[in-house]
Amino acid sequence: MTMLSKTCRLRRWCLGLATAAVGALVALPAAALDKGADVSWVSQEEAAGYSFYSAAGVKTDPFVLLKNLGVNTIRLRVWVNPSGGWCDGADTLYKAKRAIAQGQKVMLSFHYSDSWADPGKQTKPAAWSSHTLTQLQADVYSHTQGILSYLKNNGVTVSYVQVGNEINSGMLWPEGRASGSSFSGLVSLINNGYAATKAVFPSAKVVLHLANGDNNTVFRWFFDGMKANGAKYDVIGLSHYPTASNWRSLNAQLSTNMADMIARYGKPVIVAETGMDWQQAGAAKAMLADVMTRLTALGSNGLGVLYWEPQAYPGWQGYTWGALNGSGYFTSALDPF
Numbered sequence: 001m002t003m004l005s006k007t008c009r010l011r012r013w014c015l016g017l018a019t020a021a022v023g024a025l026v027a028l029p030a031a032a033l034d035k036g037a038d039v040s041w042v043s044q045e046e047a048a049g050y051s052f053y054s055a056a057g058v059k060t061d062p063f064v065l066l067k068n069l070g071v072n073t074i075r076l077r078v079w080v081n082p083s084g085g086w087c088d089g090a091d092t093l094y095k096a097k098r099a100i101a102q103g104q105k106v107m108l109s110f111h112y113s114d115s116w117a118d119p120g121k122q123t124k125p126a127a128w129s130s131h132t133l134t135q136l137q138a139d140v141y142s143h144t145q146g147i148l149s150y151l152k153n154n155g156v157t158v159s160y161v162q163v164g165n166e167i168n169s170g171m172l173w174p175e176g177r178a179s180g181s182s183f184s185g186l187v188s189l190i191n192n193g194y195a196a197t198k199a200v201f202p203s204a205k206v207v208l209h210l211a212n213g214d215n216n217t218v219f220r221w222f223f224d225g226m227k228a229n230g231a232k233y234d235v236i237g238l239s240h241y242p243t244a245s246n247w248r249s250l251n252a253q254l255s256t257n258m259a260d261m262i263a264r265y266g267k268p269v270i271v272a273e274t275g276m277d278w279q280q281a282g283a284a285k286a287m288l289a290d291v292m293t294r295l296t297a298l299g300s301n302g303l304g305v306l307y308w309e310p311q312a313y314p315g316w317q318g319y320t321w322g323a324l325n326g327s328g329y330f331t332s333a334l335d336p337f
Contacts, residue, residue: 033295034105034304035337036073037066038273039311043095044086050313053328062311067102069330070337074099075107075272075306077165078147080125081114089147096156106151107160107306109209109272110144110193112171119168119211122176133175133185137192140172144196152200161204162272163193166211166239168218183225194232205234205303209272213238214253216260223265235303236261237272240291241321244276244283251287255294262301271295271305275321276333278314284323284333292336310334 042062052062063074076095079087096106111117114125124131128139140163148158164171170178170186178186194206208231210222223236238258242250258269271291276284288305295302310330312322323333 033292033302034073034270034306035070035292036075036105036107036304036306037071037310037334038075038077038109038306038308039063039066039095040075040077040087041309041316042311043091044084045311045313045316050316051328052311052324055329061098063098063102063104065330066311066334067104069334071104071334073105073107073159073304073306075109075160077109077111079111079114080143081127083114089150092147093151093154093156096151096158097154100156105159106156107162107207107272108147108158109162109165110147111165112140112143112189117164117171118166122164122167122169122171122173124172128172133188136172136175137188140189141192141196144193145199148197148200148204158201158204160207160235160270161193161197161201162207162209162237163190163197163233164209166209168210168212168222178222178225181225183229183231187226187229187231190226191230191232206232207235207237207270207272208233209237209239211239213240213271214242214250214257216253216257219257219261220264223261227265234267236265236267236269238269239273240271241273241275242287244280247276247283247287247290251290251294254291258294258298258302262298268301268303269295269298270303273308274305275308275310275323277320278322278324278331278333279320281323281331281333284331285335288333289336307334 051059052065054060076092077087078092082088099106113123170176176186176189197204197206240254261269291305310323312319313324314320314326323331325331
């Protein structure tokens with residue numbers, strides 16, 4: 001998700017309330033939530049000279065700081081051939097090994113692009129730009145399998161794999177675009193990512209991740225299309241970016257949508273991204289605590305919640321929705337973890 005697209009959350013590109021009553025759910029035992037953070041920028045920030053500090057003012061490894069705050073899962077985006085090398089295989093391994101050293105799970109978000117992918121932008125990697133759908137299917141398999149094998153061979157176990165990032169409109173456009181009732185091309189790409197994941201990490205959970213987690217209309221349209229076309233996946237992932245003024249209502253809509261996804265498709269859910277303006281730490285803390293309560297109420301079908309780039313310094317790359325102040329200290333936003 002880009003900084004611009006997160007700002008556009010305020011415009012809500014596709015607003016909609018949940019439109020159907022949720023069926024009764026079977027009560028399942030509660031499981032410990034995966035409390036996570038996407039820290040994909042961290043190595044780039046450190047290379048630029050930024051440091052991170054404990055509450056006592058001691059310069060500390062940010063992975064250690066996050067572990068001490070209760071973060072047990074680290075999410076990392078993967079780009080194919082990015083400018084500068086950030087978020088390529090080597091950079092991903094560097095960050096993943098730091099997470100593993102702290103006993104944290106690893107979640108990968110494959111963008112299948114050289115840069116940001118989100119609902120408004122799913123650009124094919126330059127090296128794949130002229131490829132047919134059949135070639136793209138092979139590209140997705142090879143890239144996914146290659147990155148995962150590279151990590152595995154270097155001592156990293158991956159627990160979650162997102163096949164695509166915020167794929168409301170599909171990925172690898174135009175061949176993998178989702179539109180109307182057309183999902184077959186996208187599903188063929190998803191299923192190659194699924195197969196590649198299971199070939200390397202059979203126990204890893206494959207996640208299909210959409211933006212606007214409060215929008216039940218969009219989620220039903222998308223996952224009905226997945227079901228009709230035989231998509232293979234394990235978990236439904238949701239992005240959730242409310243503001244200080246609307247988080248209560250959007251949290252309620254998120255909760256309704258998550259329960260409906262579980263009842264309608266028989267899949268557990270994970271809030272793969274969330275966050276709020278760093279200057280609204282109190283509201284962010286209340287929002288996150290409420291999301292965690294709602295996930296816990298889902299029992300083993302509520303897997304966890306991940307804060308997006310909480311270690312981003314205010315204004316880093318134009319982003320202001322982290323959970324760090326300008327002095328390198330984490331705010332109270334992460335206290336619910």
